[in-house]
Amino acid sequence: MSRLYLIRHGKPASTWGEADEDPGLDEAGRAQAEAARDFLLSLPPADRPSRVVSSPLRRCRETAHPTAEALGVDVEIDPSVGEIPTPKALSAAERPAWLRGVFQGRWKDVVGDLDYDAWRREIVASLQARGDTAVFSHYVAIxxxxxxxxxxxxxxxxxxxxxxISTLETDGASLTLVAKGREASTGVL
Structure with missing residues (x-):
């Protein structure tokens, strides 16, 4: 079994529903990215990631960068671990209300342009194929x-x-949760 680390991005400079649709990290977020790097590098060599994968969004790329730099690898961009796709008919201003509704329901009932239950299975399948990887992603994708x-x-x-940072294991065909990362109150809801 290979270890896989699923990491939520650091604190962004702005939140969803604000003017910047792809914010980078604020000062606290940069410190969190460095702390994630330090944690991953503190692991026994056999458990350390050898690859770094990120959502295409800036807040994830910036969180992933310190870890990739320390490991001497490039950040691999993978849209499959990106943010939940917003229905095309919704404006950026309408996204927060849509997300609040999504959070109250079940995957099969999410209304939008795609089958969101299938979307979540695709994320899991993309992770199953990885090993020894740090994956930087988003609240909803996690x-x-x-x-x-x-x-x-x-x-x-x-x-x-x-x-x-949540720890998972994969044998290439299945994915198992080893430990959930730190949970906290968040501005998402």
Whole structure:
């Protein structure tokens, strides 16, 4: 079994629903990115990631950068671990209300342009194919993974704090939760 680390991005400079649709990290977020790097580098060599994968969004890329730099690898961009796709008919201003509704329901009931239950299964499948990797992702995508692993149909099953690191194992065909990362109150809801 290979270790996989699923990491929520650090604190962004602005939150969803504000003017910047792709914010980078604020000062606290940069410190969280460095703390994530330090934690990952403190692991026994056999458990350390050798690859770094990130969502395409800036807050994830910036959180991933210190770890990739310390490991001497490039950040691999993978849209499959990106943010939940917003329905095309919604404006950026309408996204927060849509997300609040999503958080109250089940994956099969999420209304949008795609099958969101299939979207969460695709994230899990992309992670199963990885080993010894640090994956920097988002609140909803991490919930997609956790709900699938826990066989819980609810969208919101976990409240990962910024830079929270959950540990998973994969044999290439299955994915197992070893330990959830730090949970905290968050501005997401």
């Amino acid at each position: 919930n997609a993974v956790m709900s699938q692993l826990e066989e819980d149909e609810r969208v919101l099953v976990f409240r990962p704090d910024h830079a929270s």
